[in-house]
Amino acid sequence: MSYYFAIVGTQDNPLFEHEFGSSKQGGDGMSRFSEQARHMNQFIVHSSLDIVEEVQWGTGQMYLKCIDKFFNNYVSCFITGGNIKFLLLHQPTTPVSTASSRSSTSIAANPTSPQTEEAIKSFFIEVYENWVKTIMSPFYRVNMEVSSPTFRQRVAAAGRKYL
Amino acid sequence: MSNLQTSKGSKEQAGLRYPSNGKTIYHRPLNRTRTSELSQASFAYLFSEMVGYASKRIESIQDLEKRLNTQGHPIGLKLLDLLLHREPTRSQLRPLNIIALLHLIKQQVWTSLFGRAADGLEKSSDPSKPDEYMIIDNEPLVNAYISVPKDMSQLSCAAYVAGIVEGVCDGSAFPARVTAHSVGKQQQGGEDGGAGGADGGKEMWPGRTVFLVKFAPEVMEREGFLGKG
Numbered sequence: 512m513s514y515y516f517a518i519v520g521t522q523d524n525p526l527f528e529h530e531f532g533s534s535k536q537g538g539d540g541m542s543r544f545s546e547q548a549r550h551m552n553q554f555i556v557h558s559s560l561d562i563v564e565e566v567q568w569g570t571g572q573m574y575l576k577c578i579d580k581f582f583n584n585y586v587s588c589f590i591t592g593g594n595i596k597f598l599l600l601h602q603p604t605t606p607v608s609t610a611s612s613r614s615s616t617s618i619a620a621n622p623t624s625p626q627t628e629e630a631i632k633s634f635f636i637e638v639y640e641n642w643v644k645t646i647m648s649p650f651y652r653v654n655m656e657v658s659s660p661t662f663r664q665r666v667a668a669a670g671r672k673y674l
Numbered sequence: 675m676s677n678l679q680t681s682k683g684s685k686e687q688a689g690l691r692y693p694s695n696g697k698t699i700y701h702r703p704l705n706r707t708r709t710s711e712l713s714q715a716s717f718a719y720l721f722s723e724m725v726g727y728a729s730k731r732i733e734s735i736q737d738l739e740k741r742l743n744t745q746g747h748p749i750g751l752k753l754l755d756l757l758l759h760r761e762p763t764r765s766q767l768r769p770l771n772i773i774a775l776l777h778l779i780k781q782q783v784w785t786s787l788f789g790r791a792a793d794g795l796e797k798s799s800d801p802s803k804p805d806e807y808m809i810i811d812n813e814p815l816v817n818a819y820i821s822v823p824k825d826m827s828q829l830s831c832a833a834y835v836a837g838i839v840e841g842v843c844d845g846s847a848f849p850a851r852v853t854a855h856s857v858g859k860q861q862q863g864g865e866d867g868g869a870g871g872a873d874g875g876k877e878m879w880p881g882r883t884v885f886l887v888k889f890a891p892e893v894m895e896r897e898g899f900l901g902k903g
Binding site: 590646659662665 | 698699700702704748751752754755756757758759763766767768769770774845846847896900
């Protein structure tokens with residue numbers, strides 16, 4: 512499974528993006544997006560922002576689960592108190608078919624199963640903790656791009672740990 | 675957006691300097707200082723400097739209050755997420771309506787800033803202003819050691835706290851204008867902010883301050899829409 516993670520600010524502006532692959536089930540942590548898909552990823556994630564705006568007023572929860580699907584791409588969302596959106600696009604390596612998903616229970620094969628939801632939730636919560644630390648910096652103003660290499664390491668570590 | 679990621683690799687270490695022990699803000703736990711308190715004397719000293727700084731080259735009292743408000747605003751934005759993070763997971767909910775938001779401000783925000791909840795929460799009694807709410811503090815901590823000169827009698831340094839409240843409102847997508855008004859010593863009717871229900875206890879609390887929260891029209895529109903659905 513390949514993942515594309517983006518943090519989007521209050522003005523729908525990108526603040527941070529990171530691409531990684533599954534580390535579970537012998538994955539090497541590398542993403543398998545084609546060059547063309549990389550451009551599509553940004554487009555898909557951006558287009559799901561409309562749905563986020565609809566869903567966010569229906570529940571007070573921060574984790575909004577899987578909110579959008581575009582062919583074989585699934586978008587999960589987490590929204591912070593300050594209206595910053597964490598968007599994770601996950602793309603199973605093989606398209607999910609009803610026959611094969613029954614045989615395998617791995618996260619990679621079931622993008623909408625409860626186990627996957629939980630794993631993504633844990634990932635988001637860890638990123639959120641680091642996000643709060645980022646905004647605690649007195650030099651950070653709202654909607655500033657995050658360029659800290661430590662933050663990127665932390666996100667990558669959370670991805671390795673849970674996804 | 676695409677060059678956001680690629681540009682990092684090449685120059686990420688160039689202009690960055692780490693502290694000698696290698697610890698960054700990411701290595702500090704967020705909850706260690708949760709219950710620790712700050713000395714009021716040092717706060718009063720810093721705050722008087724802030725007011726002094728803000729009062730340089732101002733044209734009017736409004737100007738000074740605007741500056742204090744601007745200093746408080748980012749604190750509100752940051753505090754909102756910090757307080758939500760510190761909530762237990764079960765009650766980690768974003769405020770969805772005005773009442774939930776004001777309750778969060780009255781309880782959590784006030785407790786974390788001043789060690790106690792705010793003294794009151796009221797809706798404007800004027801039916802023509804349904805978008806106005808009031809948070810009442812009988813003895814604002816920020817005004818404890820501030821004596822306002824006679825010629826600046828309209829000034830309330832609690833504009834700084836009003837800025838924090840405004841930051842919390844703006845951050846949670848409830849854009850609002852927040853202003854602070856001292857109502858303790860003023861005569862009835864001298865208060866133009868529609869503080870209809872705030873006239874009790876004037877003798878007892880000379881420093882009584884009302885934070886008038888006026889929400890933007892789109893918030894009221896959404897509130898009506900969500901209320902129906």
